[in-house]
Amino acid sequence: MADRKPIESWLTDMDGVLIHEGVPIPGADAFLKKLRDSGKPFLVLTNNSIYTPRDLHARLRRMGLDVPIENIWTSALATAQFLDDQRPGGTAYVIGEAGLTTALHDIGYILTDHEPDYVVLGETRTYSFEAMTKAVRLINDGARFICTNPDETGPSAEGALPATGAVAALITKATGKKPYFAGKPNPLMMRTGLNTIGAHSESSAMIGDRMDTDVLAGIEAGMQTYLVLTGLTRPEQVEDFPYRPSKVVDSIADLVDRI
Numbered sequence: 527m528a529d530r531k532p533i534e535s536w537l538t539d540m541d542g543v544l545i546h547e548g549v550p551i552p553g554a555d556a557f558l559k560k561l562r563d564s565g566k567p568f569l570v571l572t573n574n575s576i577y578t579p580r581d582l583h584a585r586l587r588r589m590g591l592d593v594p595i596e597n598i599w600t601s602a603l604a605t606a607q608f609l610d611d612q613r614p615g616g617t618a619y620v621i622g623e624a625g626l627t628t629a630l631h632d633i634g635y636i637l638t639d640h641e642p643d644y645v646v647l648g649e650t651r652t653y654s655f656e657a658m659t660k661a662v663r664l665i666n667d668g669a670r671f672i673c674t675n676p677d678e679t680g681p682s683a684e685g686a687l688p689a690t691g692a693v694a695a696l697i698t699k700a701t702g703k704k705p706y707f708a709g710k711p712n713p714l715m716m717r718t719g720l721n722t723i724g725a726h727s728e729s730s731a732m733i734g735d736r737m738d739t740d741v742l743a744g745i746e747a748g749m750q751t752y753l754v755l756t757g758l759t760r761p762e763q764v765e766d767f768p769y770r771p772s773k774v775v776d777s778i779a780d781l782v783d784r785i
Contacts, residue, residue: 530750530772533784535567535725537599537716537749540582542735542757543778544570550589551756553779558591560785567723568597571716573675573709573739575602575648575690576623599719601674601709602626602648606633607718608708609672613643618672619664621657621693622648626674639664647697647705648674649690658693662700671697675709677739710739716747731772733781735759741771754778 538544544554561568570582570593577585579598586593602622606629609616615634619642620627626648627637645661665671671694678691694705709715720727727748734740735757744751753771755761756778764774775781 531729533731533750534729535720535723536561536731536733536785537569537571537719537744538733538778539710539735539740539757540570540572540586541574543733543754544591545586545589546756548589550591551778553777553782555591556782557778557785558593560782562592562594564785566785567725569599569719569723570597571599571710571719573601573677574680575600575605575626575629575674575709576650577625578628579603581625597723599715599722600625600629601715602629604712604715604718605646605648605672605674605708606630606635608714609633609635609644609646616643618642618644618646619661619669620646620648621650621653621661622646622674623650625649641667642669644672645669645697646672646674647690647694649680651687653688653693658697661697665697665701665703671701671703671705673705673707673709676707676711677709711742711746713743713747716743716749720747733778737764737767737769737771741767742769744771745769752781754780 579595583595602625610633617636673694676691677689679686680689731750732744733752737759741751751771753774
């Protein structure tokens with residue numbers, strides 16, 4: 527196997543890699559500072575479409591982590607970029623929060639429930655039966671079904687919460703139409719992110735805590751991949767998958783010296 531090119535740009539997941547339940551993971555601040563000081567292109571990625579990059583910048587800063595707004599890439603931004611490429615100036619009925627609606631507004635989309643081009647489903651803490659019913663009827667009437675990410679559950683202090691993927695399954699069951707997922711593990715999210723920072727996959731690395739999203743997306747985008755064990759995937763689970771990360775490390779602290 528040919529030697530890989532030196533890593534010139536870094537992409538990293540947020541939850542489970544840099545923070546855990548609102549608390550920075552030891553080494554995250556040092557890793558981000560080293561990245562900023564190096565001048566190398568980097569992005570912090572999240573499949574969560576609730577927040578805008580400005581919101582996430584403020585939330586991370588309150589935790590003591592300094593990530594510039596332009597270095598944050600969300601599934602909402604990836605979804606908006608995809609729709610802008612596919613059908614510029616289109617219309618959409620959206621179930622989601624400000625992170626998604628702002629991203630769609632910024633590309634010039636009109637949000638409407640009148641014969642929209644797309645039904646776009648994102649993360650929200652207030653899924654309503656009325657909104658889901660509207661989505662089902664619009665899809666049955668011909669709207670194309672798009673989802674920001676396939677995650678079926680999300681974390682909370684009280685336990686797991688149903689997330690976008692679970693609600694998408696409900697709508698699919700009611701319509702017979704499967705959505706197109708723009709977020710991880712779709713390598714589209716990685717490629718659009720790399721394009722945003724002018725980076726190339728063959729000299730980039732992806733850091734994540736999940737084999738089925740982060741590592742898979744990195745591999746399919748042609749990147750080197752690092753799995754950290756501070757999130758969802760446990761060491762004994764790595765062998766359950768038909769693919770492997772380039773390297774498994776205990777935490778983000780083990781990667782500071784690799785920058």
